[in-house]
Amino acid sequence: MKKLSQFGFGTIALLSASSLMIADTADSYALLGFSLGTGQRDFRLNNNFSDSASNNNTTADSNWPGYVGADLAIWKSGAEWGSDPFGDGSGDPTQNVIGNGGADFNPLWMGNANGHSTNARNIISAISGGGGGAIAWMYGGSGGWTIEFIDDDFTFADGPGSISGSQMCIQAINTHEYGHALGLDHSNVRGATMWPSASYGSTGPRSINSDDQAGVQAIYGAQSSSMPFIDEIRGSTAPGGTAIVVGGNYTADRVRLWFNSDVFNNLQSGGDPYKLGSLTSTNGGTQISFTVPTSGIETGGVHVKLDGGGEALSEGHPFELGADPWNKLNLTGPTSANVRTTVNYSFTNATNNVPYKVFYSFSNSGTTVNGHEFDIGGPANEFASGNTGASGSGSASAFLPAAASGITAYIEAVTILSGGAFEDSNMITLVVN
Numbered sequence: 001m002k003k004l005s006q007f008g009f010g011t012i013a014l015l016s017a018s019s020l021m022i023a024d025t026a027d028s029y030a031l032l033g034f035s036l037g038t039g040q041r042d043f044r045l046n047n048n049f050s051d052s053a054s055n056n057n058t059t060a061d062s063n064w065p066g067y068v069g070a071d072l073a074i075w076k077s078g079a080e081w082g083s084d085p086f087g088d089g090s091g092d093p094t095q096n097v098i099g100n101g102g103a104d105f106n107p108l109w110m111g112n113a114n115g116h117s118t119n120a121r122n123i124i125s126a127i128s129g130g131g132g133g134a135i136a137w138m139y140g141g142s143g144g145w146t147i148e149f150i151d152d153d154f155t156f157a158d159g160p161g162s163i164s165g166s167q168m169c170i171q172a173i174n175t176h177e178y179g180h181a182l183g184l185d186h187s188n189v190r191g192a193t194m195w196p197s198a199s200y201g202s203t204g205p206r207s208i209n210s211d212d213q214a215g216v217q218a219i220y221g222a223q224s225s226s227m228p229f230i231d232e233i234r235g236s237t238a239p240g241g242t243a244i245v246v247g248g249n250y251t252a253d254r255v256r257l258w259f260n261s262d263v264f265n266n267l268q269s270g271g272d273p274y275k276l277g278s279l280t281s282t283n284g285g286t287q288i289s290f291t292v293p294t295s296g297i298e299t300g301g302v303h304v305k306l307d308g309g310g311e312a313l314s315e316g317h318p319f320e321l322g323a324d325p326w327n328k329l330n331l332t333g334p335t336s337a338n339v340r341t342t343v344n345y346s347f348t349n350a351t352n353n354v355p356y357k358v359f360y361s362f363s364n365s366g367t368t369v370n371g372h373e374f375d376i377g378g379p380a381n382e383f384a385s386g387n388t389g390a391s392g393s394g395s396a397s398a399f400l401p402a403a404a405s406g407i408t409a410y411i412e413a414v415t416i417l418s419g420g421a422f423e424d425s426n427m428i429t430l431v432v433n
């Protein structure tokens, strides 16, 4: 398979052969001339990076359960090209929301592969041997792709925050490379993720810009108004438990849920999606109730897949196997806001008629109280309280003073049950502009 595109660094723009296909001088994206088939939405990492910086992030993120290090960086890099925010969109201190493609396309993170080859199996891998100045490259076409990072020539770092000026950002580089896998060539728009060169320490390409969005939408079409979507998961996600996917645009029957699989196949591919089929929806196509499989699936993401033409595949949502009772409450609200505005948060899925509190902290390093693990770290500041009432819900609001400009706050809701037990929510990261 032909090597289609490679990513240079600094001011040395290493143009691939395909760049010669750019015929005009307009400032815009360019296309490689293929699109991935609907069976090629999956992507995986053969995590063989050799530098410690590539896998030294060991902090779990509730919006990206089950993976840390380079795995997490790669997962986020693909999800950025998805139609909509993955879960609540949080998880990257350098961008407000992950999932900005707006196209009729969603990628499927399938976790780890246990090897790689240049045959197209949608695997990302580090390789040894010099790259002649290239940082990474992609071999691909409509039938799949391979991405290789030139590990001997660079120190690749997994983030998730800023990257040292002597290192290259795995997430940023792969957001670019995965753009090639989707069929995008280099753009001549400075600031686009598909700009042909990258700098040491740069995290900018993690976030696709309007030119990249226009490119992916040109290939796959703008997001269909009938695309299914997921807002939250309720109930117990323990094996054998009953959980509910809540969202919309679900057909009445022949609904499928696609999960991460824990099965490796013999093609080094880390397995295909675990497909839970023949499901029905209720409540006007907004809820899918299912029994959590007792084997074959693992923590990662869940997508809704419908029958019929077109993509009909939702954006991803975090799925944490056996998450109950952690993060039982479903907290929703803004992930970014301007100073001198009021932010409003609300939660559902709590036990009825119990006291609740909503906290913010400037730390997301976790806290344990009475053996219960919370996502936010200390000190935690209470900014709302109340009673969940008959609906098991609650809300909180806060005015952001001018002095809050530039801060990042972590928000979590808690209910207080009898005997010192708690229920907690997912954590929301709020970036104040």
Ligand SMILES: [Zn+2]
Binding pocket: 005, 006, 007, 008, 176, 177, 180, 186, 196
């Ligand atoms: Zn490139």
